Amino acid sequence: xxxxxxxxxxxxxxxxxxxxxxEAGAAATITPEKIARIRSHCxxxxxxxxxxxxxxxxxRNDRGNLYRTISDKLMVPLNRRLASxxxxxxxxxxxxxxxNEAYTKFYDQYIQYxxxxxxxxxxxxxxxxxxxYNALLIARExxxxxxxxxxxxKDLVRQYGATFTDFKAAYDxxxx
Amino acid sequence: xSDHPHFAEGHDTIAIRTVRAHQFFSMVILVILISLFxxxxxxxxxxxxxxxxxxxxxxxxxxxxQEAVKDKEVFNGFSxxxxxxxxxxxxxxxxxxxxxxxxxxELDAFSGDALSDSALALDRD
Numbered sequence: 001x002x003x004x005x006x007x008x009x010x011x012x013x014x015x016x017x018x019x020x021x022x023e024a025g026a027a028a029t030i031t032p033e034k035i036a037r038i039r040s041h042c043x044x045x046x047x048x049x050x051x052x053x054x055x056x057x058x059x060r061n062d063r064g065n066l067y068r069t070i071s072d073k074l075m076v077p078l079n080r081r082l083a084s085x086x087x088x089x090x091x092x093x094x095x096x097x098x099x100n101e102a103y104t105k106f107y108d109q110y111i112q113y114x115x116x117x118x119x120x121x122x123x124x125x126x127x128x129x130x131x132x133y134n135a136l137l138i139a140r141e142x143x144x145x146x147x148x149x150x151x152x153x154k155d156l157v158r159q160y161g162a163t164f165t166d167f168k169a170a171y172d173x174x175x176x
Numbered sequence: 177x178s179d180h181p182h183f184a185e186g187h188d189t190i191a192i193r194t195v196r197a198h199q200f201f202s203m204v205i206l207v208i209l210i211s212l213f214x215x216x217x218x219x220x221x222x223x224x225x226x227x228x229x230x231x232x233x234x235x236x237x238x239x240x241x242q243e244a245v246k247d248k249e250v251f252n253g254f255s256x257x258x259x260x261x262x263x264x265x266x267x268x269x270x271x272x273x274x275x276x277x278x279x280x281x282e283l284d285a286f287s288g289d290a291l292s293d294s295a296l297a298l299d300r301d
Contacts, residue, residue: 034298041297050236052290058240059285061230070275073253078268080256087260107226113286114229133298140291147286157279161272168265175262 030133038129046125053117060110067103067153075099075160087171091163099156106149113142251275 038045075096082089116139125132188196195202222228232241254268293299 034293037298037300045296045298048296054237054240056286057229057232057237058243059283061232061240061244063279063283063285064230066275066279069251069253070272070279073251074268074272074275077254077256081254081258081260081264084257085260111226111229136291136296140288143286143291144288147288150286154280157276161276164269164272168269171260171265172262 030130034133035129038125038133042125042129046121049117049121053114053121056114056117060114063150064107064110067106070157071096071099071103078164089167092160092167095156095160095163099153099160102149102152102156106146106153109142109146109149113139113146116142 075092079089079093079096082092116135120132120135120139123132123135222231228234231237232244254271258264289295
């Protein structure tokens with residue numbers, strides 16, 4: 001019993017240490033020179049981030065609508081049509097499921113990224129350069145995650161196209 | 177005797193007597209409170225559902241709104257009903273290739289570079 005308790009306490013302390021090291025890692029890159037640069041470039045960086053925020057909102061709408069259209073108006077109807085004609089569209093169905101999952105991830109990750117970037121914009125970089133940079137690191141991480149998911153969606157669009165081409169070739173061969 | 181209105185009124189609290197005396201005014205306050213609650217619920221849903229992030233009608237999003245308005249082409253898509261023939265597969269192929277080309281366009285969407293130290297001039301003086 002005492003051993004288990006000791007194990008639990010050790011694990012808890014270990015977890016706390018890992019967390020503190022991670023946080024310190026995020027803040028470790030902020031040198032006095034960087035703080036000075038954040039302050040000196042504050043105004044132009046705030047303007048650039050504001051512009052980026054607007055561009056991203058447009059991109060999110062544009063890409064989001066396009067990705068939704070591909071799924072709702074192309075992938076899903078074709079899968080339904082293949083199923084109603086008793087044709088094997090299993091591979092296409094799997095890709096569609098992965099695609100929809102990736103889109104849901106994209107949707108959630110954009111919200112997280114937008115919130116993170118909004119937090120960066122709320123911080124006064126002249127008064128709180130360290131908080132600004134830490135918030136920037138978080139936003140950068142969220143943006144990277146979003147970019148990866150965006151890439152996954154594009155890969156799935158390519159995969160679906162290639163799988164459909166194979167299906168069509170097989171169908172043409174069978175019915176020629 | 178206890179059913180007499182004046183006797184019953186004597187047992188009411190001050191709040192109830194005030195409401196009875198100012199029924200119209202009380203109703204207006206109640207309606208305002210209900211509408212404030214409904215607005216709170218609506219805004220909470222607006223924020224938690226992610227609609228807030230997609231809303232280009234927010235102040236400060238003029239340029240994004242103008243860009244979004246430009247492209248209003250209606251895309252009907254592929255019908256989910258009907259037989260599968262060579263022609264229908266060709267039709268799907270054409271539609272899919274068009275939309276896939278739009279999706280796969282080399283757009284630097286959400287690349288990490290935009291928030292990098294070099295992009296924000298934080299790695300040099």
